[in-house]
Amino acid sequence: MSTLKTYKRSNNAEVEFDNAKNQYLAAIDKLFKVACASDDHAKAFKILEKIQDEGDNRTKGTIKFKLGILLLGGFGCTKNINEAQKLIKEASKHGHTHASVLVKTYNSSADFGASVVIKDKMV
Numbered sequence: 001m002s003t004l005k006t007y008k009r010s011n012n013a014e015v016e017f018d019n020a021k022n023q024y025l026a027a028i029d030k031l032f033k034v035a036c037a038s039d040d041h042a043k044a045f046k047i048l049e050k051i052q053d054e055g056d057n058r059t060k061g062t063i064k065f066k067l068g069i070l071l072l073g074g075f076g077c078t079k080n081i082n083e084a085q086k087l088i089k090e091a092s093k094h095g096h097t098h099a100s101v102l103v104k105t106y107n108s109s110a111d112f113g114a115s116v117v118i119k120d121k122m123v
Helices: 003-037 041-051 057-073 081-093 097-106 114-119
Strands: none
Touching (some): 003 041, 057 097, 081 097
16 A cells, blocks of 8 residues: 555544544533533433543533532532532643632632532522
8 A cells, every 4th residue: 555545544534533523522512511401400410420521621621510519509419518629629620710710719618619609509
């Protein structure tokens, strides 16, 4: 096989891989948006729990932040400040700006900002 044919096949494989990756990220993003738009917080929580480690860092950070907020307020799940704090810190490490602000603002607070999340209905 000629070098040119090998190059073209390799290039086509890269394009196909990139297309598949983009479709995968779009599907994860769509699941996230559908879950967040739902009034059924319990169902949304279950969906987000399943996909929290999927996608790229931006997607993971966004999903983990949303899960953390749900856990802080007990929206669709049992309130769990320790788990919420863990997820929000992970979201911050993935570059999620709101998570970083929450960590900086409430890290030393006993409820890690749960009272604000509940009061302001930050779902």
